[in-house]
Amino acid sequence: MTADRYRYGPWHDGPDPLAPPIDLREALEALGRDVMEGSSPRAALEELLRRGTRGTAGLDELTRRLWERRSRIQRRHNLDGTLGEVRELLDRALAAERTALFPDPSDDARFREAQLDALPPGTAAAVRELAEYDWRSPEARAAYEEIRDKLGQELMESRFQGMKQALNQMRPEDTERIRAMMADLNELLLAHLRGDDTKDRFDRFMRKHGEFFPENPRTVEELIDALAARAAAAQRMMNSMSAQQRAELSELMANAFGDPRLAEQVATLDANLRALRPGEDWTSSARFRGQDPLGLGEGAQAMADLAELDALAEQLAQSYPGARLEDIDLEALQRQLGDEATVDARRLAELERELRAQNLLERGPDGSLHLSPKALRRLGENALSDVVGALRSRRGERDTAHAGAAGEPTGATRAWAFGDTEPWDVSRTVRNAVLRTASAGAGAVRIDVSDVEVVETERRARAAVALCVDTSWSMVQDDRWVPMKRTALALHHLISTRFRTDELALITFGRHASTVDIERLTALEGVWEQGTNLHHALLLAGRHLRRNPDARPVVLIVTDGEPTAHLEPDGEAVFNYPPTHRTLRKTLAEVDALAKLGASVTVFMLGDNPSLAAFVDLVAKRGGGRVVAPDLDGLGSAVVGDYLRTRRSR
Known part of the structure; x- marks a missing residue:
């Protein structure tokens, strides 16, 4: 073959072509041991997959890592991030405004100070009261506007993954684009909820607003699935807060981007998604007890991660009817535990497939799983191999390859092994040498040790x-x-x-x-x-x-x-x-x-x-x-x- 007929490219996904083959011998040994200890073949296979093999983590180890990550998320974080950041920006705005008013002896300055002193103690109420305040300090005005932008970014990030980064440098036209997208989205979902054919409308929507959806959904159902999972995560995050935190945050969201209509659109979106995906988890909560505060968008992502970890744990448990290792979401596993865990899960699935493909497991007439005759032969071979190893010191007893030491030919031959004393089968030995030499393209025929076959003998006594x-x-x-x-x-x-x-x-x-x-x-x-x-x-x-x-x-x-x-x-x-x-x-x-x-x-x-x-x-x-x-x-x-x-x- 010429070099130009080969094509090389990067490896993106799927089984690693350079990975070593699955060690079925070790797996069969483990299966046989458990079966001989009294387990059913099905239970033995499940135990093998839970335990894993040498160099491959089992389902139990992967599950342990999932629960460890879940616990780490809850121990490390709390949900006060957005409230804390808003309070900090508000305090900065008020301090800058008081600094600007203090040197001014006018009655207007004293009146403004009185307004600031009379603000309600709650963060959300104070932000609402200041919505119409005419800031004297440019620094204070910038801090207050940052509050509204941050609330808008957090609100969008809680419903649309990746939106916060896209809105870091907000401009007035960006707010209008988001409002238009939300209005079109709710119209699309309402039409789908009514049962209308929304294929063409979805295509137009994605051409117009596709930049807001990095998941690149291909159908309206995929769009709804992605949005509902995110919205349900945001709702679970709200459920996880105290009643006071929840009330404060809800009131703050009305000031997102300084436009209450956006919060109304989000509420409509949530209602539509609840109607379209009632099976999503909208009611549960989780306890966060750490010191690292999470914002609204980060909190929604943390809740989505917890839900994904729970789903993966259920898939790894394989306890539901019809469970298969192919059910494991490898992309989700990679997101949560990394590439190594994905490789382990893929190899376990390959091990299960190979055990069935090699006919080492078979189903009986009643549907129960059994070790096949082929598996029993391999177990017997392994057991005999161990026995032979223990007999090495006794030359007369160790070599079970001999069918009989002083018998007659059986008509069969086998490859020569070190220690064999049987006569050569000359014709088959020469034939092997000729075939090997011809395949290698060599000239003269030379007999190699690998070519030698000996005559198998047996005793006639039974x-x-x-x-x-x-x-x-x-x-x-x-x-x-x-x-x-x-x-x-x-x-x-x-x-x-x-x-x-x-x-x-x-x-x-x-x-x-x-x-x-x-x-x-x-x-x-x-x-x-x-x-x-x-x-x-x-x-x-x-x-x-x-x-x-x-x-x-x-x-x-x-x-x-x-x-x-x-x-x-x-x-x-x-x-x-x-x-x-x-x-x-x-x-x-x-x-x-x-x-x-x-x-x-x-x-x-x-x-x-x-x-x-x-x-x-x-x-x-x-x-x-x-x-x-x-x-x-x-x-x-x-x-x-x-x-x-x-x-x-x-």
Whole structure:
């Protein structure tokens, strides 16, 4: 390709093209851990999004920042800004006027001083009384006119965002332009309220007065939305003031720009917007307790920010029906928390989409969310990978990539890895080298390590494996629940991918025992029930072994308690604690029955209960197996290692 066919430009929005890909492995690990601890897949996904991942803040952290910002706004500010500034300007005007009158001995000067002395104490009333006063001091006149301009600017800023800056240098014609815009705006809104077709009128209005609306609304509905949100914020600000402050400010607004008609237009605008958007929040209030005073326009913006923060908190909570992360207003989040928070929210939404797009989550017939078979395979792969890492020190047991060390070719090949001793598949190795060389445009064909493929072999002997796992409440209570499930996942993945001719049965036992598939075991919730019915589990294990008479029988038991329940001939589970002789006899009878089938029974004992230790020693002696007492971190490697040891001993 020639250089002139490429075009480069600035990146404005959307996913960062240079951002690292979403780490689904970490997310799936977190999902699997929560599911195995008893959460539903939906709850686990929600928890993952709330918690976030490494390098990405979760919804809880973003919500915390929102509430922190909300609290900071209320702690830092108060709403006395406009009243305080007007009082300061009024005091400056009165002081300048008295200074100008003092040297004048005339009766007119004394009369004027008397007028100033008789002003009412309230700021709004004093400003109103001085509306017709003929100022002697130019400085006093300028200060008083500044009061009227400031009131006008604050009034406009409270209803039209950005207006205050546009009106910093007021001229008489500017006041007339604002009055004309307000009149046209109210006519437009009244027509829309009546149900008239206002499209053409809106277009004319925007051509004439568009400079007052930096939001650049495209329709009359967008215009109404922007105005109503701002007006409602201004009303909530007024609601947040004391009754005295509210009365003073309302009276002052009548002097905005020295023209009471403008305040009337604003009142009409508010009434129209209330009728058009009754669903806006016009009635609530907030408490401001800080020292930094806010003007009318700044106060309206603070109330708008608080409303936006509340809306964002609701979106991040995802607690309403049909909630999705795509609902989060990223522009609002950027305004309130900055670019970093926006990136985090976007990556969380992308993570949720990818989990669904990669078919790691699926819906069952009842609409509930489940981990898909693909997700279970990945969880099993991760669990097996951890187990293999723990077996590194034992060369004969670590390399689960071997399908059989001294077997026959399966017909399959795989890429060579360090430590492999299988013969090369010469034809596929040469083919890989030719293809790689041709794609690179090189001349001579040279074999690289990456080209080598080896022949996969397997043993023809089969094993029938029964993994019996204790699901009594003590396993949950003593934090053995997840290690037990990860062990089952690792063994299931090893057998289903490396030793496909072996038959695995997963058997759970509490008060009763049952044979389950890996999906059900992974999602199994801990239930408070009394009983460790190993007798029933061994009955099911024996049934599995008899269904595979040509396979070598292997029984693996993971438990943290001696048997406290057994099954009667009528199917009733009888519980007794401490264990009765009948329960122990029936359990050991099943161990003897398994020994007659040639089964190797290995017990993985969790905990240090002396009575349990005595019982499992007896089981190992009578079942021709052994007892392993691993810690929780080593449970998986102990079970998988024993399975591999048993296969090699055949």
